[in-house]
Amino acid sequence: MAGRIRDEDIALVRERTSIAEVISDTVTLRSAGGGNLKGLCPFHDEKSPSFNVSPARNVFYCFGCGVGGDAIKFLMDAEHLSFVESVERLAARAGLQLRYVEGDQAAPRHRPQQGQKQRLVAAHAAAVEFYQAQLTTAGARAAREFLAQRGFDRAAAERYGCGFAPEGWDLLTRHLRQQGFSHDELVTAGLSRPARSGSLIDRFRRRLLWPIRDLAGDVIGFGARKLFDDDDGPKYLNTPETPIYKKSHVLYGIDQAKREIAKQGKVVVVEGYTDVMACHLAGVPTAVATCGTAFGADHIGVLRRLLLDTDAVAGEIIFTFDGDAAGQKAALRAFEDDQRFVGRTFIAVSPDNMDPCELRLAKGDLAVRDLVARREPLVDFALRHVINRYDLDTVDGRVEAMRRAAPLVAKIKDREKRPEYVRKLAGDLGMEIEPVQRAVLAAGNAPTTDRDAPASARPRAAAPDPAVDSPQSMVEREALKLALQEPVLAGPMFDAVEAPEYRHPVHQAVRAAIAAAGGASAAAGGAVWIESVRDACEDLAARALVGELAVEPLRIAGEPDPRYVSVTMARLQWGSVTARIRDLKSKIQRINPVNHKDEYFALFGELLSLEQHARALREQAAGGL
Structure with missing residues (x-):
């Protein structure tokens, strides 16, 4: 065991890490005012951004689901890393050398034991180098010819890390074992598999390989294309489900496309690895593809966060499918997912039923860009596809087409467009508007199950919200925000008012945690301070509230000063004192x-003292008016 990372090093990692840069790898962030940033939460489905990031304090908090913390916590939650793995990832990013504690002794370790995820990622990185080197060998001629025939030269192959799995049964396995990776690590990574004999062999043989990367750019799996007729395996073979590779979350090309997706507010969803390459090289840098699975809800969540797909910033989602029956079926499935997007969904189908790779090869880069530019609304395509299945020259055909098409119109999320589509559908069917309108209304009123509803519409557990909308509660929140966000400023004035002065029990718990963390007077602020308070919270609701208050703006225009702290603490105590006065009376x-x-006289004397104290507090609190 490598032991525990030294506390000073953890603090240094927090200090040297820009949480905005870390989160921006996953979530598109926009200004929220007051120096804060906001975006769509990666931990729950939402239509409007409630995920807030405070770069000044290096913390985040989601007002929708209550998740919050620093950059270490974000990586733990977003990438399912352990605490140590998250610290090591951020340390490597910042170029810091961590030191580990062995028992009671601290010593630098240049090669600390890594967590499972880091080991699996390292194994994939070594595999990429191995496969890329194999692509230049004589045995990889078929792989090179495959790429060349599809218009990809050596530079394109290198850009996308293409490689070749050689013919030997265990060449990669032996190579990685020599580099220190264990039997279990290679099996868990999906790079090797047990043979019937019990020995370990390579998962991929005699295939062209594409490394599949996550949002951060780490290789987490491979897609392998069949090259030889005597290969009895499937046309495409992908990495199996592993601790780091979840096919329902993975989008090929997302690492290269993410910045353009965020910048343009547009994403193009294609069907294969070569289609992604062709689009990028043809000047459509926002293209991505699924990896061996249908486009689904988890993929949508990834794209919505990059697009910042909200009511205020609605992006464009463009699907490209082949014009054959399978492609049309896929397009209709995509329309079923349309409601999960706020932005507009489109479809782009080549007139010659060619995919982007074939189109680029046959007609050039401009044809690929034109394909995307000629996109049409997905609802138009879906309606046309449904209607074309029926004989509109007969009454039965028109009525059945109306019944099948009406639910599609009812699903159009922009209500203002529905009347226009009702008229269009009636015209296409050659029917009066009224029966079509009744059919659409009936379809729209049909009950839906939670399974059919978009994730954002399904009930979910409410986020902890300990604050009560009352003047006393609001001033208590403000005092706690000062201690968390501006401890150097709040300092002794905050610490002088103890937990019993807070009326709300969760506020009391946060106040007690601040004291347990050493008090505001001894704190320097930032993510380290906030995490110290969070760690000191014994109450789960209090832990959630710490994250919320760490990013919630103060209720003051401009920068706070000692006078504002004094006024806030006076108002807090005045509320508590007046409540005790009422109880005494x-x-x-x-x-x-x-x-x-x-x-009687003891209580009366206490009452007089409290009333005098209340008058002093009222005068102090009035200083902010």
Whole structure:
């Protein structure tokens, strides 16, 4: 075991890490004002951005699902890494050398034991080098010819990391074992598999390979194309499901396309590896493809976060499918997913039923760009496809076509467009508007199950929201925000007001955690401080609230100053003191001063003291008005 990473090194990693840069690899962020950024949350499906990032404090928080933390926590949640793996990933990114504690001794280790994910990624990186080198050998002639016949030269092959799996049964396996990777690691990575004899052999043999990368650019799997007629395997063979490769989440080419997708607010979804290459090389840099599976909800989630697909910023999603029956069926499946996007969905089908790779080869780069430019709304394509299945020269054909097409019109998310599509459908069918309109309304009123509804419309557990919309609660939140966001400024004034002064129990728990973390007076601020407070929270709702308050803007125009802290703390105490005054008055009224004279006068004296304190606090609090 490599031991525990030294606390000072963890703090340095947090300090040297830009959380905005880390999150931008996954989520497109836009200005939210006040120096904060916002985007679509990667942890739940949403239509409007509630995911906030505070670059000044190096923390994030989602007001929709309650997830929050620093860059380490983000990687843990977004990429399912352990704490150590996340720290090591960020340290490598920042060029920092971590030191590990062995028992009670600390010593630098130049090659610390890595977590599972890092080991699997490292194995894939070594495999890429091996396969790329094999592509230049005599045995890879068929692979090189395959690429050349599709218009890809050596530079294109290198850009996309294309390689060749040689004929030997265990050449890669032996190569990786010599580099220190274990039997179990190679099997878990999907690079090798057990043979019937019990020995370990390569998963891919005699195939052209494309490395599949995640959003961060790490290779997590391979797609392998059959080259030889005597290969009895499938045409395409992909890496199996592994701890780092989930085919329902993976999009080929996303690492090269992500910045253009975010910049242009547009994505082109194609069907294969060569189609992605052809589009990129032809001047359509936003192309991506699924890897051995149908386009689904998880893929949509990835793209929506890159597109910042919201009501305010609606992107374009363009599907390219072959014009054959399989392609048309895929297009109709895509229309079923249309409701999961806020943006507009389109389809681009080549007049000659060629895919982008074939089109580029036959007619050049301009033809590929024209294909995308000539896109049509997906709903138009879907309606035309449905209607064309029926004989519109007969009454039965027109009525049946209306019944089948009406649900598609009812699903159009832009309600203002539905009347126009009702008229268009009626015209295409040669029918009066009224029966078509009734059919669409009936289809729209039909009940749907949670399974059919988009993820954003399904019920989900409410995020913890401990704040009550009351003046006292709001001022308590403001005080806690000051301590978390501006501890150097809040310092002694905040620490002087203890947890019992807070009326809400979750606010009390956060206040207690701040004290347990050493108090605001001793804090320097930033992600390290916020994580210290979060770690000190014994209450789960309090932990969530810390993340929320760390990014929530202060209720002041401009920068806070000591006067604002003083006013906030006075208002907080004034609310608490006035509540105690009410309790005391109620108790005094219930006491008989004759029979309980000592108790009565003791409480009366306490009341006078509290009222005097309340007047002083009111004057102090008025200083901010």
